Amino acid sequence: MSSERGVLLGETVVLDDVGPARRGRAYPAIGTSTALLLPAALLLGGLVLWPVLRTGHASVTAGGDFVGLEHFRTALSDDGWSVLGRTLLWAMVVPAVVTVLGFVLAAASRRSSGGRIVTLILVAPIALPLVVTGVTFRLLYDPDPERGTATWLTGALWLGPELITIALMSAFVWAWVGLAVLVFRAAFDALPLALADAVRAYGGTRLDVFRDARWRPLLRRTVAIVFALVALATSRTFDLILVMAPGSVIDEAMVAPVRIWQTSSGTVTGPSAALGVLWLAVVLLGMLAAALWTRQAWPPPAPATPVRETGSEWRAPRLVRRLLPPAAAVWWAIPLLVLVATSLHAPRDAATRGWWTGPIGLASYRELFAGGGLTRSLALTAALAAVVTVTVLVVALLAAYALAWLSPPGAQAAAVLLLGAAVVPVQVIAGPVTEVLDRAGLAGTFVGLALVHVALGVPFAVLVLRNALADVPMARVRQARLAGRREWSVLARLAPATVPAVVAVCVLEFVQVWNDFVVGLHFGGPDAVPLGLALYGQTRQFVSNSGLVAAGSVVASVLPLVLVLVFRRQVVGGLVSGALK
Known part of the structure; x- marks a missing residue:
């Protein structure tokens, strides 16, 4: 009996086999790993890594000459500091509000009467394109109290310069709280019930129970995940x-993404590149801080013998469970009601009356589809989402298998690069990517859009699938390698064990492409107008087109809403894969 010891992704494992080790199986050739990683490497290198380096180079040069910090000073002059500060304000205030609300609502709605319905209502906004969220809240905050519900209730002009940032943040919070609820619910379900009893048995106070049996084992990491x-x-x-x-x-609402888009005009300019570098640095530092905080959490094992399983479960007070969930459900349902009701009014009625008055009908929907433009955008977006999802899945599965079980040189560095690539904002690389697509003759085409989406989707998909493949038991991997003559067949035999992660990747990628606006705006063209860009075009005359815009928003939301609600468990599992273990 021979025993071979190796290191896979930083964990020591033992491979037992009868007779001498066969290097073709236990130690695959470097060529195999390279072949599996090559498609992902080419996409990320050409459409993410090189554009980031190109942006960094443009931020310190002009006409090929080094200019130091000149572009940074230009970018931060006038209101540049205010733009950067407002961007940081978004990144601090909104996550804090979403995290707190998500924690409270998850604790209150868990095992409460009607909790499932409440959860579905809270989760629904996650699926909506942010373009649709913007349309919904613009209807809600319309300055005319005859049309704007919030304006009628409060008497404020929400979309004025004093309150515009608060109005925008409220829309974003509404869209993202449901995700926080799902993640915290998963964390509550994973809490070891007997650990609280063990803390009490050693004389722990209520604060000790929260800190040692709930916060440190899991909730601390969950807070970090949600916030990040x-x-x-x-x-x-x-x-x-x-x-x-x-x-x-x-x-008054300006943030870094919008300023970069305004100043670059689809090309690489010094000031926009400098602002992009600053923004990317902040994003990467925030990601590293969240990762460190997560890793420093203390996850003690649950006691082997539970002292008392009942009574230790994490539950909110009864009064909170009775009152808060239905109140939150009603509050979260109001914007959806406003959107749907507006879409059921004729275009003229929607522009002149409130959504709660006038006859209802399908006139806006009929006019919406009359020209055929929306139908073409729907078909293009569906085809784009399907092609991108399949391509991302194939490329990511190959790379994930190589990183999980072939342990190629630099696997840990590759994982760090993937994590960084997954958070690179589109605006930071838009100019250089446009240069690449122009040289290839793909700018403004379906293929160009698909390539950008695939490059942006692969990093996250690889990370999710790598975690799923790394969790496959070693015995099953050995059986697959003994039965399969090549690594391709081994991967095919391991694929059934990754079905939940594959579903998560497919749903998340399809919804991401379907809901996209920013990639379509930067890289679309006359013959490639995705759905988000088509909806944005109708918002330019918002009041007169409010009925059509609302109808288009409803149409655009149906498919992603169904997918997210049906596969919400897999979606959450994909987002926090491995983090709650």
């Missing part, structure tokens, strides 16, 4: 601001 996810997602305020903020107050 939402903070990174705030880079997508681009969609909300362009759709929801009137042009007269765009400067």
Whole structure:
């Protein structure tokens, strides 16, 4: 009996086999790993890594000459510091609010009467494109109290310069709280019930129970995960601001993504590159801080023999469970009601009356589809999402298997690069990517859009699938290698064990592409107008087109809403894969 010891992703494992080790199986050739990683490497190198380096180079050069910090001073002059500060404010305030609300609502709705319905209502906004969220809240905050519900209730002009940032943040919180609820619910379900009893048995106080049996084992990491996810997602305020903020107050709502887009005009310019470098540095530092905080959490094992399983479960007070969930459900349902009701009014009625008055009908929907433009955008977006999802899945599975079980040189460094690539904002690389697509003759085409989406989707998909493959028991991997003559067949035999992760990747990628606006805006063209870009075009005359915009928003939301609600468990599992273990 021979025993071979190796290191896979930083963990020591033992491979037992009868007779001499066969290097073709236990120690695959470097060539195999290279072949599996090559598609992902080419995509990320050409459309993410090189553009980041190109942006960094442009931030310190002009006409090929080194200019030091000149572009940074230009980018931060006038209101540049205010733009950067507002961007940081988004990345701190919004995640904090979402985390607190998600924690409270998850604790209150768990095992409460009607908790499932409440959860579905809270989760629904996650699936909506941010363009649709912007449309919904612009209807809600319409300055005319005859149309704007919030304006009628409060008497404020929500979309004025004083309150525009608060209005935008409220829309973003509404869209993301459901995700926080799902993640915290998963954490509550994973808490070891007997650990609280063990702390009490040793004389622990209520504070000790919370700290040692709930916070340190799991909730601390969950808070870090939720905060980091939402903070990174705030880079997508681009969609909300362009759709929801009137042009007269765009400067008061300005953040880094919008300023980079305004100053670059689809090319690489020094000031926009400098602002992009600063923004990317903040994003990467925030990601590293969240990762360190997560790793420093203390996850003690649960006692072998539970002292008392009942009574130790984490539950909110009864009064809170009775009152808070239905109140939150009603509050979260109001924007959806406003959107649907507006879409059921004729275009003229929607522009002149409130959604709660006038006859209802399908006139806006009929007019929406009359020209055929929306139908073409729907078909293009569906085809784009399907092609991108399949491509990302294939490329990511190959790379994930190589990183999980072939342990190629630099596997740990590759994982770090993937994590960094997964959070690179589109605006930072838009100019250099446009240069690449122009040289290839793919700018503004379906293929160009697909390539950008695939490059942006592969890093996260690889990380999720790598975690799933790394969790496959060693015995099963050995059986697959003994039965399969090549690594391709080994991967095929291990694929059934990754079905939940594969579902998560497919749903997340399809919904991401379907809901996209920023990639379509930067890389679309006359013959490649995805759905988000088509909806944005209708918002330019928002009041007169409000009925059509609302109808288009409802149509655009149906498919992603169904996918997210049906596969919500897999979606959460994909987002926090390995983090709650």
